[in-house]
Every structure is written in C-alpha cells, then in structure tokens.
Amino acid sequence: MSEGSPPQPTALVTGAAAGIGAAFARALARDGYRLVLVDRDGERLRGLANALPVPCETVTADLAVEAEVARIEARCREGVDLLVNNAGFGHPTELLETPVAAEVAMARLHIEAVLRLTLAALPPMIARGSGRVVNTASVLGFFPSSTYSATKAWVVNFSQSTARTTLPHGVAVTALCPGFTRTEFHATAGMNMAGVPGFLWLEADAVAAAALRDSRKGKALSVPGWQNKVIVAIGRLLPAGLIGRMLTGSGSRNPVRQPQR
Ligand SMILES: NC(=O)c1ccc[n+]([C@@H]2O[C@H](COP(=O)([O-])OP(=O)(O)OC[C@H]3O[C@@H](n4cnc5c(N)ncnc54)[C@H](OP(=O)(O)O)[C@@H]3O)[C@@H](O)[C@H]2O)c1
Numbered sequence: 001m002s003e004g005s006p007p008q009p010t011a012l013v014t015g016a017a018a019g020i021g022a023a024f025a026r027a028l029a030r031d032g033y034r035l036v037l038v039d040r041d042g043e044r045l046r047g048l049a050n051a052l053p054v055p056c057e058t059v060t061a062d063l064a065v066e067a068e069v070a071r072i073e074a075r076c077r078e079g080v081d082l083l084v085n086n087a088g089f090g091h092p093t094e095l096l097e098t099p100v101a102a103e104v105a106m107a108r109l110h111i112e113a114v115l116r117l118t119l120a121a122l123p124p125m126i127a128r129g130s131g132r133v134v135n136t137a138s139v140l141g142f143f144p145s146s147t148y149s150a151t152k153a154w155v156v157n158f159s160q161s162t163a164r165t166t167l168p169h170g171v172a173v174t175a176l177c178p179g180f181t182r183t184e185f186h187a188t189a190g191m192n193m194a195g196v197p198g199f200l201w202l203e204a205d206a207v208a209a210a211a212l213r214d215s216r217k218g219k220a221l222s223v224p225g226w227q228n229k230v231i232v233a234i235g236r237l238l239p240a241g242l243i244g245r246m247l248t249g250s251g252s253r254n255p256v257r258q259p260q261r
Pocket of ligand 1: 015016018020021040041061062063064086087088089090109136137138139177178179183184186188
C-alpha cells in the first residue's frame with residue numbers, strides 16, 4: 001500500500017474452497033480485497049489462496065460446530081468490510097430418511113452460523129457507517145419443498161429484515177438466491193441432475209459477480225439470471241399449498257434423489 005492510499009478492505013468468505021465461495025474469492029481478489037477464507041477443507045483453501053494475487057488468511061473451520069463458529073465470530077467482531085456467508089450443503093436423502101443430526105448440522109450452518117457471523121460483523125460496520133453482508137440463500141427459499149428450502153427461506157427473510165435496520169447506517173445486507181449453478185454441490189449430495197435443462201444452469205463466477213453488483217447497489221435481494229427471476233416470481237405468486245402439491249406430484253418420493261438447489 002502506498003502512502004496516502006486508502007487501507008485495503010477486508011472480506012471474509014465462508015465455504016470458500018469450492019463453487020460459489022471460490023468464485024466470490026476470485027472476484028473480490030480482482031476488486032483488491034484482502035481475504036479471510038473459511039472452509040472445512042484447509043488444504044484446498046491454501047491452494048486457492050496461493051493462486052490469488054492478494055493477501056489471504058485461510059481458516060479451517062466446520063461452521064456447524066460450536067467452538068469453530070465461535071472462532072470465526074470473534075474474527076468478524078474484529079471488523080471486516082464485507083462478510084459473505086456462503087457455506088452450505090444439500091442432503092442426499094428425503095426428510096424421513098435423513099438422520100436428525102444431519103438436519104441439525106444443516107440448521108446450524110445455514111441458520112445459526114449466518115445469524116452469529118452477521119450479528120458479529122455488523123456493530124463495527126455500523127460504527128464506521130459502511131460495510132456489506134451477502135448471505136447465500138437459494139431460489140428454493142421461495143418454495144416449501146424440504147428442510148433445505150426452509151433454511152434458505154430463513155436466510156432470505158433474515159437478510160431482508162436486517163437490511164431494513166442497517167441500510168440507514170450505510171450497511172447493506174443482501175440475500176443471494178442462485179438457482180442451478182455449476183459447482184460440486186449436487187455431486188457432493190449425490191443428486192442426479194441429468195434431467196435439468198442446460199438453459200437453467202449458471203456458472204459460479206456469474207452468480208458471485210451478480211451478487212456483488214447487487215450488494216454494491218444496496219439491494220436486499222439478488223437473483224442472478226432471468227431464469228431464476230422467473231422461478232422466484234412463480235414462487236412468490238403461487239399459493240404455498242399449490243406449490244407443495246406440485247412438488248409432491250413431481251416425484252419427491254421417487255427413489256432417485258431429487259435435486260435440491
Ligand atoms: N450450486 C447450486 O446449484 C446452488 C443453488 C442455490 C444455492 N446454493 C447455495 O450456494 C452455497 C454454496 O454452494 P456451492 O454450490 O458453491 O457448493 P459447493 O461447491 O459444494 O461449495 C460449498 C462449500 O461449502 C463448504 N462447507 C460445507 N459445509 C461446511 C461447514 N459445515 N463448514 C464450513 N464449510 C462448509 C464445502 O466444504 P466441503 O467440501 O468440506 O463440504 C464447500 O467448500 C450454499 O449455501 C448452497 O446452499 C447452491
């Protein structure tokens with residue numbers, strides 16, 4: 001940093017080792033952010049950090065584990081300019097076959113960690129009068145289809161309501177709602193995606209770029225791609241009961257694993 005130039009801003013990204021999180025890291029490095037990259041996979045994080053042209057701190061943490069989320073919470077309290085709560089996963093099984101421990105881990109990661117890191121990052125941002133939080137939800141947050149969709153509905157609602165409180169203080173909070181995005185997400189969850197038409201898929205880099213654009217504009221909701229805007233509009237227009245019946249009729253009890261976006 002040269003004398004007199006503004007200090008380099010810091011961004012903390014969770015789930016940064018792969019997919020949309022890694023795309024956030026690449027985009028933020030291009031924007032000149034100093035990065036704090038968090039994921040369970042430390043080796044992969046370090047590989048990504050070494051390939052980026054900015055200072056990177058890598059933190060190996062499982063955000064579904066109390067002591068580990070507390071560590072990242074403490075890092076957020078020290079102050080970051082941008083927080084991206086992005087880590088997430090899908091279940092390979094339907095509700096009645098999913099162990100309760102896996103459901104609790106999902107709720108901890110998608111809800112508790114997002115809540116705690118956001119609330120830890122906000123006070124220094126509010127005190128400075130600037131800062132941004134991006135929380136990765138899903139278009140499924142607009143469809144009652146699974147416990148996954150329920151956690152993502154929470155992310156949308158939480159982000160929109162928090163944004164109303166923080167925007168007057170110069171701090172934007174944005175719920176990112178991707179649809180089908182080419183990442184490791186579906187393979188990790190053992191989902192069969194063969195039937196999903198090509199036009200519905202977006203690249204992770206395009207999703208992260210749209211989220212950062214919308215967050216800079218102070219938008220509380222970011223839905224990347226026209227396809228996903230149409231899907232969200234349908235989710236908002238149709239009654240929840242009708243959507244539920246349509247999703248049940250679409251084969252949610254089929255032994256072939258159904259896609260969870
Ligand atoms: N891809 C899609 O179609 C899509 C659509 C809508 C929303 N989303 C959301 O987008 C976000 C990113 O997903 P992605 O598609 O980029 O999936 P991905 O390629 O599987 O990347 C997710 C990253 O999060 C990490 N992670 C998972 N559980 C974690 C935990 N407990 N603590 C810390 N890190 C953890 C994963 O690490 P491990 O490899 O160790 O598990 C992985 O590096 C998720 O919130 C997901 O729900 C994805």
